[in-house]
Amino acid sequence: MHYSEIPKTLVYLDPGSGSIILQLILAAILGIGVFVRVQWSRIKSLFGRKDNNDDDKE
Amino acid sequence: MMIKNRELLGGSFRDPSGFLFTYEGVLYRQVNQIYKQDYDLLFASGLYEKLAEKRLLVSHTEADVEAADPETVYKVIQPKRLPFISHPYEWCFSQIKDAALTTLRIQKIALRHGMSLKDASAYNIQFHQGKPLLVDTLSFETHRDGEPWTAYRQFCQHFLAPLALMAKRDVRLSQLLRVYIDGIPLDLASRLLPPSSRLNLGLLTHIHLHARAHIRYAGKDVKSAHKNRRMSRESLLALIEHLEGTVKKLEWNPAGTEWAEYYSITNYSNAAFDHKKEIIAQWMKRTSASSVWDLGANNGEFSRIASQLEIPTIAFDIDPAAVEKNYRKIKQNKETNLLPLLLDLTNPSPALGWDNQERTSLLERGPAEMVFSLALIHHLAISNNVPLERIAKFMSRVTSKWLIIEFVPKSDSQVKKLLANRQDIFDHYDQHEFERSFNLFFTIQEKSAIRESDRTVYLMKNESA
Numbered sequence: 001m002h003y004s005e006i007p008k009t010l011v012y013l014d015p016g017s018g019s020i021i022l023q024l025i026l027a028a029i030l031g032i033g034v035f036v037r038v039q040w041s042r043i044k045s046l047f048g049r050k051d052n053n054d055d056d057k058e
Numbered sequence: 059m060m061i062k063n064r065e066l067l068g069g070s071f072r073d074p075s076g077f078l079f080t081y082e083g084v085l086y087r088q089v090n091q092i093y094k095q096d097y098d099l100l101f102a103s104g105l106y107e108k109l110a111e112k113r114l115l116v117s118h119t120e121a122d123v124e125a126a127d128p129e130t131v132y133k134v135i136q137p138k139r140l141p142f143i144s145h146p147y148e149w150c151f152s153q154i155k156d157a158a159l160t161t162l163r164i165q166k167i168a169l170r171h172g173m174s175l176k177d178a179s180a181y182n183i184q185f186h187q188g189k190p191l192l193v194d195t196l197s198f199e200t201h202r203d204g205e206p207w208t209a210y211r212q213f214c215q216h217f218l219a220p221l222a223l224m225a226k227r228d229v230r231l232s233q234l235l236r237v238y239i240d241g242i243p244l245d246l247a248s249r250l251l252p253p254s255s256r257l258n259l260g261l262l263t264h265i266h267l268h269a270r271a272h273i274r275y276a277g278k279d280v281k282s283a284h285k286n287r288r289m290s291r292e293s294l295l296a297l298i299e300h301l302e303g304t305v306k307k308l309e310w311n312p313a314g315t316e317w318a319e320y321y322s323i324t325n326y327s328n329a330a331f332d333h334k335k336e337i338i339a340q341w342m343k344r345t346s347a348s349s350v351w352d353l354g355a356n357n358g359e360f361s362r363i364a365s366q367l368e369i370p371t372i373a374f375d376i377d378p379a380a381v382e383k384n385y386r387k388i389k390q391n392k393e394t395n396l397l398p399l400l401l402d403l404t405n406p407s408p409a410l411g412w413d414n415q416e417r418t419s420l421l422e423r424g425p426a427e428m429v430f431s432l433a434l435i436h437h438l439a440i441s442n443n444v445p446l447e448r449i450a451k452f453m454s455r456v457t458s459k460w461l462i463i464e465f466v467p468k469s470d471s472q473v474k475k476l477l478a479n480r481q482d483i484f485d486h487y488d489q490h491e492f493e494r495s496f497n498l499f500f501t502i503q504e505k506s507a508i509r510e511s512d513r514t515v516y517l518m519k520n521e522s523a
Contacts, residue, residue, distance in 0.1 A: 012073050015207075015208045017277070017278050017281075018268065018270075018273070018276070019211040019271070019272070024206060026293075027288075027289040030296035056163060
């Protein structure tokens with residue numbers, strides 16, 4: 001489902017058009033980093049290493 | 059339509075999800091129908107429980123009182139009331155930094171529960187028992203996959219811009235938060251930051267480019283122009299982590315300010331220092347006050363006499379370095395009853411914002427049951443030329459019961475220093491006039507000369523309250 005099809009929740013702040021654009025650009029750049037990180041943790045998990053030091057994760 | 063006898067809080071009107079009100083002195087939060095879905099998801103997703111377990115969100119109970127606005131109400135809740143509400147321009151560097159990191163940590167946890175922070179206001183964070191706490195239960199919305207973070211700009215204005223300016227330019231620039239109630243405008247932050255800040259990838263992106271994007275896309279409908287571009291949850295998490303890394307790298311260390319090394323250069327002997335502590339400890343036990351404001355607390359040496367008796371204590375000081383040192387000590391020792399805050403007593407925090415009611419003044423947040431005014435009076439009377447009678451009157455407004463005040467005479471080397479290069483226009487600054495002025499508002503219960511010094515400390519009771 002495309003995100004525009006999900007019912008709107010209450011947004012009272014003006015996110016700012018510049019902030020939206022910048023985030024969408026960053027999403028593309030950061031997405032590469034995310035991809036690399038996911039692949040890397042897959043490789044690491046092949047060797048049985050767990051990568052979880054964040055105590056906020058369940 | 060509003061019901062009578064409900065008092066709406068001045069700072070609680072922007073978000074249509076609900077609002078705060080008081081009824082018979084108790085604080086309540088009305089949750090509106092319009093917010094029902096998100097409110098229910100907060101519990102159904104397990105997010106509330108998770109945040110409560112980590113003490114990151116203020117706890118509440120559902121209340122059985124009539125709503126302030128029955129036409130729009132979904133539920134009325136009673137949040138745990140905090141002893142004191144502080145404002146971000148009263149925080150030291152590390153307090154703003156910890157508040158920022160807590161906001162991002164909460165956002166990460168929220169995203170894992172299918173929710174997202176819909177605002178990232180610094181005013182939603184309070185320091186409770188030594189740690190930052192989110193106090194707005196209605197800050198969460200259902201996360202819509204693909205959407206960018208609505209509160210990104212607010213986070214940068216409320217947290218990143220002041221922290222960057224404090225770390226890279228001057229720590230006093232936190233005071234811009236007092237002028238700009240919705241955080242420091244990014245174009246202003248960008249102009250004030252040194253050019254070298256552009257070499258910091260985080261600041262380059264989230265402040266400098268962010269500011270330029272605002273100017274370039276102002277008023278343009280970017281949502282429909284870019285409707286096919288999405289921000290995946292992973293990318294959003296990566297953005298939050300990037301902000302986190304940027305904030306973590308910002309550092310400021312207290313050194314070289316006026317008071318940072320105060321106790322090592324003071325004219326006090328060890329015997330005098332210990333004697334003063336002894337007297338105050340005795341009087342604290344005798345008065346059993348339930349709240350203490352230590353005015354001019356420096357790094358909180360004397361405030362701790364009160365906080366260690368488990369009395370909620372606020373250590374106010376004008377010097378960002380002293381407040382910073384105090385806060386770091388609290389963190390290190392996991393102290394729970396002490397809150398250090400930045401305050402210029404000659405110009406205390408005013409009432410600010412819409413209708414002058416959004417952010418309360420210092421006096422509106424008092425009085426305390428006990429006020430300490432130690433080694434302070436000469437700064438008010440001589441450095442700031444305030445007549446003794448006016449100082450006495452001010453003190454009678456900030457304490458409802460007790461005042462422990464130290465008189466520092468002209469013979470004291472600290473006063474001599476203040477008078478070294480200026481004309482002594484303070485003919486009435488002596489102990490006799492001090493007692494006469496304070497007797498107009500207080501009764502002197504006890505007085506004690508401090509050993510090995512010319513100073514006297516008084517225990518007074520407010521008779522005007």
